[in-house]
Amino acid sequence: MTKVDDGLELASLLDEYLIAPNPENARLTRAVEGVDHSGMVTQISVVEERPLTIYLNRQEIVTAMTIGDYPDYLALGFLRNQGMLHDSDVITAIDYDEELETVVVRTEVETSYEEKLQKKTRTSGCAVGTVFGDMMEGLEGVRLPEVEVRSSWLYALAHKINRTPSLYLEAGAIHGTILCQQDRPLVYMEDVGRHNAVDKIAGWIQSTGTDVSDKILYTTGRLTSEMVIKTAMMGIPVLVSRSGFTAWGVEIAREVGLTLIGRMRGKRFICLSGEDRLLRDIDPKNAPEEHKKHRRKSSDG
């Protein structure tokens, strides 16, 4: 049985996941030939990147650049996280056309967003600007459940996630977002844009009707306002990242009661929101070491 370098059995690690990355999926990476610094011809594996145009019924919404897995989750999660779809909207179908590179989310009746958009387009003639506004609107009054988070879980999650075979380890230049429960990683999504990875998680949650009030979202990306807003829109009370913060991301996290932990590398991390809900139940000295080969390089950038 394959062993991960620290002796942890890969198979038992993968058993913890409901959805793990699939680096073997030939549709997601491509071998490209180049020449390295020493002048040697070399082949490297790079991630695919495809346009996917998302429709809400007859309404064209956006063209996302994605690796192309889980287009249905991506479309559904994007529309939810942007506040364009609500619980009251009954989804009748999600139609993906690989050839046309389109995915259409269909609802029983026209959504309030479509109505608003038609009004909007009659005035300013553009929908782009509304997207951001809708996201903020959707946040009004949001208060996330107050749940305890243990530092031992965070260390265990980072340890497992960094050792999980992924497109990142295979080809780099990709972000990962993982939905977790306590010290168990459940759903690991990757994409060229970190927002896509989060939206695919949101789509999975929506499709499976999973209760996220006790979940933790771990991401390789920065804790920007967009990441914080999407996490809050999903109702997930804890957001953890290897990366840094933006001031507005921190501000929003504190407003909605999101536990926000960043710069988590090896034994180190910093909590900028929800400190009172964080239980430090393990001495960082006893936390698992981060192996150099698993450190994410700036190809995360």
Add this chain to the structure above:
Amino acid sequence: MTKVDDGLELASLLDEYLIAPNPENARLTRAVEGVDHSGMVTQISVVEERPLTIYLNRQEIVTAMTIGDYPDYLALGFLRNQGMLHDSDVITAIDYDEELETVVVRTEVETSYEEKLQKKTRTSGCAVGTVFGDMMEGLEGVRLPEVEVRSSWLYALAHKINRTPSLYLEAGAIHGTILCQQDRPLVYMEDVGRHNAVDKIAGWIQSTGTDVSDKILYTTGRLTSEMVIKTAMMGIPVLVSRSGFTAWGVEIAREVGLTLIGRMRGKRFICLSGEDRLLRDIDPKNAPEEHKKHRRKSSDG
């Protein structure tokens, strides 16, 4: 005179720039209090992130999330890189309103993009989807000038850029894009979104009428299709990054004749497009070492 750790004089390094980062600008970072892994209360500096709504005349185009410096360059560069503004469009004013967080680019006559948008919005009612299409349209027939690039320049640039005081070194979680000529860094822009940093460079080029046919663009971000397209739209023949590639980014670079070099860290790099224009004039063994403290962490992510 301040010394950078390798003895290179900071002042003489900064002298090379026309625009260098301004980590002292209090408007761009904020001190935030948090608690670290050991339970110690600590203050860290995080980058600001503000919405900026860009208008083309009376047409609302997009709300960008930005650190907020150079809003005029950002708006102008964005519209150029998206193919919404052309050489034929005469710009009469760029009005930034800090309070309203808006910037309006005004042209002498209505642009073809505005006309198209009004037609478009009468049909599909949304502009978002067109943005991507316009970018690809703008690329048709683009062939970049065939210029030589020397590996010694690339090593020198990385060496200088990594040592330049920046918001990244101050607060992390930010991307940098630098317009360079041979081994000299000229304009160093940073932003929370790497596309914003590139658009600010594009706006500067446009405003100053700088000839870029002999320039090199260095970025900390990944070489996605968006980065490659923007670089090509700007007419810059060489794009270099510390980070990795996407398959489509490589494909487009090869189509338009863009020299594409990535994964450049320390002595290592890989050229995936334009190898015949790359002169390896220095033995990587003699290239400057990359100091650990200057390595970009995954807070680039």
